[in-house]
Amino acid sequence: MWKEMSRKEADKRFEEMVNNGFEPKLRKNQFDAPLRDHLIAMHNEILEEFSLNEESLNKKTYLYDLQFALRLYNLLISDDFQMSVQSASSDGVWRYISLNIIPDIVHTRWGSNDNRFYKQPRRIWVKTLWWYIFLSWQGSVRETESILRSNTTDDLVQLVERAGANGYRVSLSREIMKYYGQIPSDSDLRSRNLFRKVMKLNTAKTSTLEPELIDGGIEAYVRDLFENFTKELQRQ
Amino acid sequence: MNNTISFFKTLDEDMLLDIGYQETPLSLSFTRDGMERFFDTSNLGEGHIKEVLLQEDSYSFDFSKDCLKYSKYITIQNHQRLFGMNGLVSEDGEVGLAVKYYSKESQQQYTKPVRKFTSDSGPIVDQLVEIEIPPSFFRKNLTIEVLLFAVSPIVKELPGSRGTIFGSLDSVRCVIEGEGGSFPILYHDDPGKPLWWVECNWEDAAIDPFHEDYVSLNINRKHPDAKDLKLNKMPEVSPMMKQVISSALFTISLKVLHEYNSEQLKIEDFDEGSIASAISYFTENVEGSVSSPELLSKGILKSVTERFEG
Numbered sequence: 001m002w003k004e005m006s007r008k009e010a011d012k013r014f015e016e017m018v019n020n021g022f023e024p025k026l027r028k029n030q031f032d033a034p035l036r037d038h039l040i041a042m043h044n045e046i047l048e049e050f051s052l053n054e055e056s057l058n059k060k061t062y063l064y065d066l067q068f069a070l071r072l073y074n075l076l077i078s079d080d081f082q083m084s085v086q087s088a089s090s091d092g093v094w095r096y097i098s099l100n101i102i103p104d105i106v107h108t109r110w111g112s113n114d115n116r117f118y119k120q121p122r123r124i125w126v127k128t129l130w131w132y133i134f135l136s137w138q139g140s141v142r143e144t145e146s147i148l149r150s151n152t153t154d155d156l157v158q159l160v161e162r163a164g165a166n167g168y169r170v171s172l173s174r175e176i177m178k179y180y181g182q183i184p185s186d187s188d189l190r191s192r193n194l195f196r197k198v199m200k201l202n203t204a205k206t207s208t209l210e211p212e213l214i215d216g217g218i219e220a221y222v223r224d225l226f227e228n229f230t231k232e233l234q235r236q
Numbered sequence: 237m238n239n240t241i242s243f244f245k246t247l248d249e250d251m252l253l254d255i256g257y258q259e260t261p262l263s264l265s266f267t268r269d270g271m272e273r274f275f276d277t278s279n280l281g282e283g284h285i286k287e288v289l290l291q292e293d294s295y296s297f298d299f300s301k302d303c304l305k306y307s308k309y310i311t312i313q314n315h316q317r318l319f320g321m322n323g324l325v326s327e328d329g330e331v332g333l334a335v336k337y338y339s340k341e342s343q344q345q346y347t348k349p350v351r352k353f354t355s356d357s358g359p360i361v362d363q364l365v366e367i368e369i370p371p372s373f374f375r376k377n378l379t380i381e382v383l384l385f386a387v388s389p390i391v392k393e394l395p396g397s398r399g400t401i402f403g404s405l406d407s408v409r410c411v412i413e414g415e416g417g418s419f420p421i422l423y424h425d426d427p428g429k430p431l432w433w434v435e436c437n438w439e440d441a442a443i444d445p446f447h448e449d450y451v452s453l454n455i456n457r458k459h460p461d462a463k464d465l466k467l468n469k470m471p472e473v474s475p476m477m478k479q480v481i482s483s484a485l486f487t488i489s490l491k492v493l494h495e496y497n498s499e500q501l502k503i504e505d506f507d508e509g510s511i512a513s514a515i516s517y518f519t520e521n522v523e524g525s526v527s528s529p530e531l532l533s534k535g536i537l538k539s540v541t542e543r544f545e546g
Contacts, residue, residue, distance in 0.1 A: 009443045084372035086300055089342040131343075166338040166345040166379075205396075212347045213334055213385050214399035224396070 001031055002083065004092025005099060010118040013099045022107035025100045035081065036101050042071040043105050054108050062153045064109070069129035070141050076130065088134065094118075094127035102126070128160045135159055135173040136181075147181025150190065155180075158199045164206065172211050175222045176202070189233055197229050244390050245324050247403030256313030256359075262408060264288055266302040273297075277408075286408040296423060299412050300372050306335070306380050307366040310405065312359060318384075319355040324402050330354050330387035333405075335367045341376035352387045375412055382406040419481060420448035423467075424456045431459040432480050434487045441492045442506045446514040453484040473544045482537040489515050489532060498527065 005013070017023070026032035046067045047053060050060070057064050076083035087093050095118040098106050103117070106125055110116040116125040136159070138144045159173065176198065183189055202225055205211075211221040264275040273292050280286045290297055290304070310333075312318075320327045332352045338345030350365055365382050386400040422435075435452050438444035444451075456462060466474035473481070492515045493501070502520070506513035518539070519532070 006443060006445065009440070012443070084300060085344065086342065086372045086375050089339075089344070089375060163343050164345070166340055167343040169345055169347075208401065209397070209399040210334070210336070210347045210383075210385060210401055211399060213332060213349055213387075215387065221399075 001081075002087045002090075002093045003027065003096045004090055005095040005118075006092060007095070007118070010095045010099055014114055014117060017099070017103055018112060022103040024103060031081075032101060035097075038075050039072070039102050039105065042068065042075070043102075046071070057108065061109075062151065062156070065129060065153065065156065066145070066148055066151070069133050070145055072126065073130055073133035073137075074141050083130075085134070088127075088130055091118075091121045091124065091127070094124045094130075098124055098126050122161055122163075128156065131160050131168075132156050135168055135170060136177040137174060138178060147178055150181070150183075150185030151195075155195045158196050162199055162203055164203065169206070169211065172202075172218050172222070175218045176225070179222050179226055189230055192233055194226075194229055194233070198225055201225060201228060244397065244400060245402070247324070247384055247405075251317065251324075252405075254317045255315060256311070257405060258311040258313070259406060260309040262306065262308040262406070264290070264408075264410065265305045266297055267305075268296055268302070272305075280408070287411060288408060289411045298371075299374060302371055304369040304378075304410070305366070306337075306369070306408075307364065308382075308406070309362045309364055310382065311361050311363070313361075315353060315357075315359050316355050324384070325386055325388060325390050326392070327355060328388075329390070331402075332385045332387040333360075333363065333365065334383045334385055335365060335380065336383055337367065337369055337378060337380045339374045339376065339378045342374045342378070344373060347383070350382075378410045378412060380408050380410065419484075420446070420452045422448055422452045422454050424454055425458045426456055427458045429456045429459070431456055431461050431465075432484070434484045436488065436491050438511055441495055441512040441515070442510055444511055446511050451488055451511055453481065455480070478540055478544055479537070482533075482540040485518065485540065486529075486533050486536050489519060489536065490529065 013025070024036055026036060046064060047057070050063060050067065052060060052064060075081060076088075083093075098117050106117055110125060115123050118124055122128075132148075133144060136144055136148055138147060159177065180195055180198070183194070205225070211218045214221050261280070262277055264277055265272050267273070273296075275288055275290055275292050275297075277288055280288065290299070315331075316323075318324050318331050319329060325331055330352050331354075333350040334347055335350060336345065336347040348367060351360075351363065353360060367380070369378070369380075382405040384402045384405060386397055386402065388398065389395050390397040390400060433454050435454060436450075438450040455465065455467070457467065461476075464474070464476045465480065466472070466477070488511070492512055496512055501512070501516045506516060519535075
């Protein structure tokens with residue numbers, strides 16, 4: 001079902017698209033075309049719902065990315081496509097989606113930036129969107145959207161690009177995103193790089209300790225993590 | 237291993253000896269058709285990096301569908317050595333055992349506490365350390381570790397030191413997918429299908445890997461003749477299985493030869509691990525070369541028989 005694309009194959013495919021245009025290349029099966037149709041419909045729905053066009057989309061990147069990410073995640077984990085975490089951790093799968101299923105959408109968002117199509121595994125756009133939602137998931141699209149609405153592209157990057165040496169701690173990431181999502185959008189705390197500071201401190205702390213093994217669990221750990229900064233910032 | 241400078245004592249080889257650490261051989265298993273099946277862990281060395289290939293006799297483990305169960309018993313005879321001045325935590329502190337499993341390739345790590353103990357709670361004898369790892373999370377490799385951690389702060393002045401990891405009592409690396417080289421065989425249980433068939437899904441044999449996503453020999457275990465394949469005797473290969481593998485390789489070779497002629501197969505620099513490179517390597521040593529289908533078929537059968545007979 002999920003097809004993987006090797007790095008070499010991706011090089012070849014990208015070069016082909018640079019020369020001939022960013023058009024999809026679908027397998028003749030029951031999978032690729034329905035997947036593309038859904039993703040295109042989602043893209044158009046977002047443009048219409050938020051009165052965006054291809055120019056304004058690149059001025060409201062976080063709004064577009066979040067909306068597309070939520071829909072993408074929900075679609076891919078649905079019964080129709082059944083993407084598991086196992087599949088989602090394969091760069092080959094994302095290279096295939098990026099380069100063969102929706103190269104036109106990726107091109108609209110990122111132009112000919114090959115890093116966002118396939119070259120930099122941590123920066124493959126569709127992959128970062130899926131993992132952003134997976135690591136923030138609160139049980140439903142609505143709940144997840146409500147905690148992510150006030151974030152920025154930098155917050156997305158801070159979460160997704162800090163996988164750590166042995167991978168993401170999924171429950172911890174979700175708790176951090178929940179806590180951060182409860183800080184009001186107009187709070188001064190958000191404008192002071194709070195999330196970046198929290199994620200940096202978390203990286204330092206988890207090099208020696210495991211938050212899931214602390215009495216009080218990850219809730220207590222996350223509260224302490226944020227309070228290191230919120231109390232100080234509130235005092236200023 | 238990380239390169240962090242530690243400001244507290246950690247579990248080292250000397251301490252491991254002092255605490256009288258003992259363990260039973262680990263068991264790695266999964267359940268299929270109501271029966272628990274075990275992976276071979278009998279040749280794991282002690283003190284080295286332990287590695288287990290998640291493959292068993294029926295070759296049916298599938299980490300996208302099956303749970304993986306890890307279990308072993310551990311004993312810490314002299315647990316008091318972990319407490320006090322020369323220990324890891326203060327005399328009245330508390331230490332815990334936990335299991336951590338992670339995979340860098342799958343970008344995830346999980347940790348579960350097993351138990352806590354104090355200096356007064358008596359030695360740890362035959363403590364069961366068991367974990368079931370759910371399906372469809374991991375690929376490539378998975379490491380499972382038994383950890384010792386600080387339940388209480390290491391010292392009272394450092395309340396933030398709860399949860400500190402002192403070190404690993406055991407570590408095993410499970411190889412979920414090998415790095416290739418073996419023939420991709422997929423098993424089916426469908427009485428309505430033939431005994432075997434080949435699937436060729438590649439787009440470019442020079443690029444696509446010799447992997448089940450692109451090419452596979454499919455075996456139907458519910459076919460009346462399947463008993464003659466003697467799958468339960470694998471990795472020993474029955475005479476009929478040799479015939480099936482030879483025919484499958486012949487079919488794949490013919491298809492590759494439609495895309496790349498015999499001269500190209502000899503000289504082209506195909507992607508490492510690709511289908512074309514595998515067939516090129518295989519046919520290179522086949523007597524009679526690839527000059528005609530009948531010679532190719534004969535040569536493949538001879539080569540396959542010799543390989544399995546060592």
